[in-house]
Every structure is written in structure tokens, then in C-alpha cells.
Amino acid sequence: MSADLFTPLVLRGTEIPNRVMVSPMCQYSCEGRDGLPTDWHDTHLVSRAVGGAGLVMTEATAVEARGRITPHDLGIWSDDHADALADITSSISDRGSIPGIQLAHAGRKASKTRPWAGGDPLTGEDGWETVAPSDRPWPYDDDAVATRAMTTDDIDDVIDSFRVAAERARDAGFRVAEIHAAHGYLLHEFLSPVTNDRDDDYGGSFGDRTRILREIASAVREVWPDDDPLFVRISATDWLPDRESWTVADSVRLADDLAPLGVDLIDVSAGGIHPDQRIPSTGPGYQERYARRVRQETEEDVAVGVVGGITTAEQADALVRNGRGDLAIVGREHLRDPYFALHAAQALDRLDADGVEVPVQYDRAF
Numbered sequence: 001m002s003a004d005l006f007t008p009l010v011l012r013g014t015e016i017p018n019r020v021m022v023s024p025m026c027q028y029s030c031e032g033r034d035g036l037p038t039d040w041h042d043t044h045l046v047s048r049a050v051g052g053a054g055l056v057m058t059e060a061t062a063v064e065a066r067g068r069i070t071p072h073d074l075g076i077w078s079d080d081h082a083d084a085l086a087d088i089t090s091s092i093s094d095r096g097s098i099p100g101i102q103l104a105h106a107g108r109k110a111s112k113t114r115p116w117a118g119g120d121p122l123t124g125e126d127g128w129e130t131v132a133p134s135d136r137p138w139p140y141d142d143d144a145v146a147t148r149a150m151t152t153d154d155i156d157d158v159i160d161s162f163r164v165a166a167e168r169a170r171d172a173g174f175r176v177a178e179i180h181a182a183h184g185y186l187l188h189e190f191l192s193p194v195t196n197d198r199d200d201d202y203g204g205s206f207g208d209r210t211r212i213l214r215e216i217a218s219a220v221r222e223v224w225p226d227d228d229p230l231f232v233r234i235s236a237t238d239w240l241p242d243r244e245s246w247t248v249a250d251s252v253r254l255a256d257d258l259a260p261l262g263v264d265l266i267d268v269s270a271g272g273i274h275p276d277q278r279i280p281s282t283g284p285g286y287q288e289r290y291a292r293r294v295r296q297e298t299e300e301d302v303a304v305g306v307v308g309g310i311t312t313a314e315q316a317d318a319l320v321r322n323g324r325g326d327l328a329i330v331g332r333e334h335l336r337d338p339y340f341a342l343h344a345a346q347a348l349d350r351l352d353a354d355g356v357e358v359p360v361q362y363d364r365a366f
């Protein structure tokens with residue numbers, strides 16, 4: 001029988017009880033500027049576990065302080081962060097879900113105000129120096145804060161920050177790590193020729209632009225437990241067809257390069273590198289076609305996650321059944337409905353599946 005939305009997904013020694021993942025979503029809700037989780041993070045993440053999602057992924061969690069988008073982003077650059085996150089991972093695990101962490105560095109898109117305050121570059125003492133492969137600021141306008149091109153020592157430091165962050169995440173009880181290499185943040189800035197002008201080992205050819213990500217994947221894999229899966233989120237395309245940019249063919253090639261390094265799943269998103277991007281559609285499943293190509297065209301054995309515009313049980317179930325992806329990654333619909341997975345099981349008449357755990361306290365409602 002082919003898999004459906006409520007067939008467990010086994011990656012390495014880890015069984016994700018069903019194919020619904022809560023997409024990483026920044027909450028910009030740390031108090032002060034310390035990157036520590038608050039009650040909000042606890043409520044936000046644990047309630048989606050109660051709601052039945054097989055895998056609950058944190059928001060982009062900065063591996064170093066200057067890698068935050070805003071001062072209110074979550075971080076994992078100290079043991080205090082790991083200790084605080086451990087309470088959340090144990091609550092998620094107690095609800096039967098797998099806790100995942102997205103490890104991130106915002107690169108030139110760091111040092112901004114929160115979206116609801118305008119998302120503008122922070123000025124003066126509120127802001128900080130941003131770093132990127134090349135010194136092209138974001139956004140390209142007069143308000144842009146300058147960004148500094150990274151030295152090879154900076155690159156070594158960032159690789160090490162990802163490694164140490166993964167160790168801390170492991171000790172905090174996370175079972176899946178996802179490296180954020182999408183949406184125009186630091187690692188995507190290295191991948192894309194739009195933002196990478198370097199002429200050293202980390203820029204130029206495809207192999208050189210992808211080197212930092214391969215080195216980070218290897219560094220994380222060294223410390224990440226053998227039984228626990230490693231994901232990489234990519235932007236499959238820069239959505240800049242009129243200029244030299246990152247393409248879906250590049251993504252297929254990258255997936256083939258990452259799998260042998262111990263990457264188990266490619267989470268296929270798109271865009272975010274440049275304000276001129278042209279998004280062909282934002283309708284239902286608008287990025288599914290890229291995930292399908294990565295899944296079909298890779299030679300290596302690597303799982304694929306589909307994200308973008310998934311809002312119904314039938315849609316999520318169909319993408320698994322039809323082999324377009326291995327995991328349905330649901331973002332905004334989880335903000336509207338924390339119980340998306342339980343509602344999907346109900347709609348699909350799969351409440352009796354092994355991968356569905358209705359809390360006994362809520363039994364009479366389902």
C-alpha cells in the first residue's frame with residue numbers, strides 16, 4: 001500500500017509519526033535581546049504538538065547573535081539557550097511529536113526591526129554589523145545598512161557556530177536539525193550568483209558557491225546523532241529568470257551533493273534573495289512543482305518536503321500519495337488552526353491511524 005499523510009515517515013532511526021510538519025515560523029517574541037524562548041514560544045510550539053503534527057520545527061534559531069533577523073529572534077549560541085529550549089522539546093516529545101530545530105544565520109538580512117514595526121534596517125546602537133559573502137546590502141535602497149564581506153576566518157567561525165549549535169540542540173532534546181539555506185539568508189547568499197561575487201574557494205563556480213553549505217552539513221552531521229535526521233531547507237529557485245541566478249536544476253544537483261554527506265531530507269521552498277523576484281503563483285501548492293522535480297531528478301536517495309500553500313487535508317494527503325513529496329510542511333494554516341493534523345485525520349477518516357494521537361482529554365471532541 002502506498003504511503004498516505006498518516007503513514008509514519010522513518011528516516012534513519014527516527015519515526016516521525018505522520019507526514020505533517022509545522023513549518024518554521026519566526027515569532028519575533030524573545031523579550032529583551034537575549035534570544036531566549038518565552039512562554040509564547042512554549043505555547044506556540046507545544047500547542048501544535050497537541051494538535052497532532054508529527055514534526056514540530058522551531059522558527060529560524062540563530063547560531064550566533066549577529067545572525068538574527070531582529071533582536072527578538074530565538075537563538076542557540078549559549079548553553080543557557082539550550083537549557084531553556086530543553087523544556088520545550090520535552091513537552092513536544094511528551095505529546096508524541098518529534099521536536100525539530102531550524103539552525104539559521106540571517107547574513108545580510110540581519111539587524112532589522114520586527115515585521116510589525118516595518119522590518120526596516122536597525123540604526124545606531126540598536127543595530128549591528130551584518131556579514132555576507134559580498135558587501136551588497138539588503139534591501140537595495142538608501143536606507144540599506146552596509147554589509148561586510150566575510151573573510152575566510154569568518155567563514156570558519158560560522159561553520160563552527162553551526163556545529164556547536166547542533167551539539168547544543170542535540171543536548172536540548174531536538175531529534176531533527178534543519179539547516180536554513182533558503183530565503184536569501186546567509187547560506188542562500190553564498191549559493192546564489194546574485195549575491196556571491198567572491199573569487200576565492202567560496203564563490204565563482206557551482207562547487208565553490210555551495211562549499212560552505214557542504215562544509216556546514218558535514219560539520220553538523222559529525223555531531224548530530226546517527227539515528228537522527230538532518231534536513232536542509234533551500235530556495236529551489238531565485239525566481240529571477242532574466243538573470244544569472246539559482247535554478248531548480250542547481251537544486252537537483254545540490255541535493256545530490258548533500259545526500260552523501262548525511263542530509264536526509266531537502267525541504268523545498270523558493271525565493272527571497274532579491275526584491276526583483278517574480279513569483280509565478282502563490283496559490284495552492286505553489287512550490288510543489290519544485291519539490292517534485294527535486295524528488296524525481298535526484299540520483300541519490302533523499303527525501304523531499306513540500307511547503308507553500310498547503311491548506312487542506314486532501315491536498316496534503318494527495319501530495320504524499322502521489323509521490324510528489326515525503327512530508328507536507330504546513331505554515332500559515334497552522335497559525336489559523338493549531339489542530340490542523342487532527343482535523344486532517346478526521347477529514348480523511350484516519351483518526352485510528354497509529355500516527356494520530358488524540359489527547360485523551362479531547363477524546364470526546366474527535
Ligand code: FNR
Binds near residue numbers: 058059060102233309
Ligand atoms: C515564515 N517562514 C519562515 N521560513 C523559514 O524557513 N524560517 C522561518 O523562521 C520562517 N518564518 C516565518 C514566519 C511567518 C510568520 C511566516 C508566515 C512564514 C516561511 C514559512 O516557513 C513557509 O515556508 C511559508 O509561509 C509558506 O508556507 P505556507 O505558509 O503557505 O504553508
